[in-house]
Amino acid sequence: MIGAGYGLGAAALFGASAPLSKLLLGHAGPLIVSAFLYLGAAAGLFILQRVSSRVSIAKEAALRGRDFALLSAITILGGIAGPILMLYGLTRVSALAGSLALNLEAPFTIIIAVVLFREYLGSRAILAALLIIGGTILLGWAPGSLRADSLGIGSIAAACLCWGIDNNLTQRLSLRDPAAIATIKAAVAGLTTLTIAFAIGMPSPGIGIGLAALAIGSVCYGLSLYLDVLALRMLGAAREAAYFASAPFIGAILSLAIFRMLPGTAEWIAAASMAIGVALLIRENHNHAHVHDELVHDHLHYHDRHHLHAHLAGESPHEPHAHPHRHSALRHAHPHVSDLHHRHPHGG
Numbered sequence: 339m340i341g342a343g344y345g346l347g348a349a350a351l352f353g354a355s356a357p358l359s360k361l362l363l364g365h366a367g368p369l370i371v372s373a374f375l376y377l378g379a380a381a382g383l384f385i386l387q388r389v390s391s392r393v394s395i396a397k398e399a400a401l402r403g404r405d406f407a408l409l410s411a412i413t414i415l416g417g418i419a420g421p422i423l424m425l426y427g428l429t430r431v432s433a434l435a436g437s438l439a440l441n442l443e444a445p446f447t448i449i450i451a452v453v454l455f456r457e458y459l460g461s462r463a464i465l466a467a468l469l470i471i472g473g474t475i476l477l478g479w480a481p482g483s484l485r486a487d488s489l490g491i492g493s494i495a496a497a498c499l500c501w502g503i504d505n506n507l508t509q510r511l512s513l514r515d516p517a518a519i520a521t522i523k524a525a526v527a528g529l530t531t532l533t534i535a536f537a538i539g540m541p542s543p544g545i546g547i548g549l550a551a552l553a554i555g556s557v558c559y560g561l562s563l564y565l566d567v568l569a570l571r572m573l574g575a576a577r578e579a580a581y582f583a584s585a586p587f588i589g590a591i592l593s594l595a596i597f598r599m600l601p602g603t604a605e606w607i608a609a610a611s612m613a614i615g616v617a618l619l620i621r622e623n624h625n626h627a628h629v630h631d632e633l634v635h636d637h638l639h640y641h642d643r644h645h646l647h648a649h650l651a652g653e654s655p656h657e658p659h660a661h662p663h664r665h666s667a668l669r670h671a672h673p674h675v676s677d678l679h680h681r682h683p684h685g686g
Contacts, residue, residue, distance in 0.1 A: 341572030345581030348565035353588030355558035356436055357596050360428050362551055366543040368425035369535035374548055376417060376528030378555025379563060383521040386564065390517065401514050401522075408511050409522060416504030417527025423497035430490030434593040434601065439494040441470045441612045444583035444619065446502030451576040455506055459576050462618050469615030470583065473608040502579075508567060509575040516567035524560060580619030587613065 355375070362371050401409070428436045445467035451457040511519060543551065569578045590609070594600075601609065 341569050341578075342581055344565045345569035345573060345578050346584060348562045348569055349582045349585035350588050351558045351562035351565070352582070353440075353585035354592055355554060355562075356424075356428065356440060356589040357434075357593040358554050358558065359425060360436070360593075361596070362543075362547055362554075363425065363429055365547045366551075367535065367540050368422055368429060369531055369538075370540055370543050371551055372421040372425050373528050373532035373535055374543065374551030375421065375555035375559050376524045376531065378528075378552035379524035379560030380521055380528055381552065382556030382560035383517055383524060383564060386560070387517045387521065399514050401518055405511060405514060408507055409519065412504050412507050412511070412519075413523045413526045415500040416508070417523045418530055420497045420500035420504065421527070422531065423493045423500065427490045427493030427497065430487055430493070432593070432597070434590050434597070434605070436490070436494055436589075438473070438587075438590055438605070438609060438612065439491050440498060440585060440589065441473065441583055441616075442495050442498035443501045443505075443585075444579040444616075445471050446499050447505045447579035447582075448576045448619075450502050450506045451509075451574065451579070455509075455575065457574050457576045462621075463576070463580070466580075466615040466618035469611045469618070473611035473615070476604055476608040476611070505566075505570065505579065506575045509570040509578070512567050512571035516564055516571070519567055520560065520563035524555075524563060528555075577619075580616070583612075583616045583619060587616070 359371060359375065366374075424436075424440070427439070431439070448459060448463065448467050452459055508519070542548070566578070566582065569581065573581070587609075
């Protein structure tokens, strides 16, 4: 349930970013807004790291040289291409339609996790993904009162595909320090996007708009990124997507309050289809006998059924800690998800 809490927390914060960003887009271009959101995220995460280092004795596993190629791909897809596509899409659709269309991130993440990275999901989760995709398609075909044209929905869908790949790649890196991963991603994404914006002649935002974007970014992007890496570590990419799929509904609720819009019949049907899909994903359960192969790796952990190794003198096994350690081969049964300790094959 801790992983679920991280996933839902990340979803709530990111879901709030769509309608709040929509308010800024009337005063600054998508590139400028995206850059300031990520620079705000980097600043907020830097503060989080400094505070955490003072109050916590737990030390995460540090990033290593071979991790930076993967981190570069994560930054380009999730920190640069995804936000720019989303913000461009939001300029062509209403905030409510944009928030609901962001549900596509979940099925994209799940499809990539299952097909390419061999995570396991049952038939209920597959049905859930189809319901979410169907609801988003309905938004594009029947815009009604939500003003959702095909190019706007297509841009948001492309952003979701970028984030789906990003989620799966981040899950491979999630045993490393989540604050460091999120800070580097946010800082590089913000500076790169800002450089592109100024290079093509986009004007600087006003002080008020810039400060607002930095504030929104520090919370809705920065803290969300941090919690999302923790959720990916504990849940696996596919199930993290299930919890993160609640983000668009939070954005939709805020959109109704901020922009005073009323959805039409098609939008109610789309929202209901998505809600049923999200509920099915969250209720998906997985429990069977499985085998852990012998494994050596390094990450923050405490001693549970999967971590019963010896320690050097001066190392305490009773507090969360990180060091290289070995997992012996083990066969047992318990409820589990496709995290980095549960990558076993499934029959049928």
